[in-house]
Amino acid sequence: MNVGIETGPVRTGGYASSPERSGLAKFVSDTSAVFVREILLLLRDPMTLIFSLLQPLVFLALFGPLLTGALGQGSTAETLQWFVPGVIVMISLFGTSMTGSNLLYELMTGSYERILATPLSRSSLLVGRALKEFAPLVVQGLLIVVLCVPFGFILHPLHLLAGLVVLGIFGIGVGALSCALALAAQNREWLFWTVQQTVLFPLLILSGMMLPLDTGPGWxxxxxxxxxxxxxxxxxxxxxxxxxxxxxxxxxxxAAVATCAVGLVVGIRRTRRTA
Structure with a gap:
């Protein structure tokens, strides 16, 4: 008797699971699905992207002129050549370190549990989220540079592209660590923001991003x-x-590769433990 049983791929939560898919092919496919989902969420609510860009622009507009005298530079163009790279790194740090906040929201609403019910590999859940950070970094970095060119910033296209690729690698690691922190702090949102803010600003200041450390104290x-x-x-x-x-x-x-490797190892372990 035909009871209407269908053969072929089984769909769970909108994702197809095929018994023939395994290993690297499955990981790439699952990661792509998570990446597309995260990008679509970003496009539907671009305010996060806009907000993460506004603060560096304020630093560039108000802090940049003050550096002209502090650095002993002879022109605004020279100051921008020194300051703009730090602003681009700032965008990367602000954006990727807050990746876990989106995951916290999904944990509170229960949508993350529904994702765990899909046949997606646990590693792809983290890697796909982390890879999503690369696209906004490229757009924001290019926009910052284009805005500064009329003020004397010298653009080296190939060098800029290489710099954005390295930032993407670094951002994947930071994003993975942010997700790991969110999973560790679930149901305790205050813990995520306390750790994130406590770590973020010392890293920023102690990198020489906004002011040179050459004249700072030895410690x-x-x-x-x-x-x-x-x-x-x-x-x-x-x-x-x-x-x-x-x-x-x-x-x-x-440093970028090491950060990426550590972030992915820590993040994947935390994801598997939580799942």
Whole structure:
């Protein structure tokens, strides 16, 4: 008797699960599905993207002119050449460190549990979310640079592209750590924001992002050596200054890759433990 049983892929929560899919192919497919979902959510509510861009623009407009005298630069163009790379890194840090806030909302509303009921691999849930951070970084970084070109900023397109790729790698790691923090702090939203804010601003200040650390106290320069963000800022200044051979470039790439690796390892372990 035909009881209407259908064969073929089974759909759970809108995602197709095929027994033939396994290994790397399944991971890539699942990660792509999560990435597309996260990007669509961002496009439906672009205010987060706009807000994360407004604050660096305010720093650029109000803090930049003050640096002209503080740095001893002879022109606004020279100041921008030093300050703009730090602003782009600031965008990356602000945006990716708040990735976990979206996950916190899904945990409170129960939508994350529904995602866990799908056949998506647990690793792809985190990697797809982290990869979503790369697209906004590219758009925001390009916009900042384009706005500064009329004021004397010298644009090196290939160097800018390389800098954005490295920032994307770094952003994936920070985004993964932010998601891991959200999973650890579920039902305690205050804990997520306390840790995020406590860590964010010391990292920002101790990277030389807004002010050079050369004239700072010795303890501050020493602590900065252990801050991965220091090497990312130095890399961006070297690349946007037009150099691929500066030693800061290699050190920055190493810092970005290390941050990405640590973030993914910690995030994937936390995701599997929570699931």
């Amino acid at each position: 501050m320069r020493t602590v900065a050596l252990f801050n991965p963000l220091t090497y990312i800022v130095d890399l961006e200044r070297a690349l946007l200054g037009g150099s691929f051979t500066d030693p800061d470039v290699l050190q920055g790439v190493a």
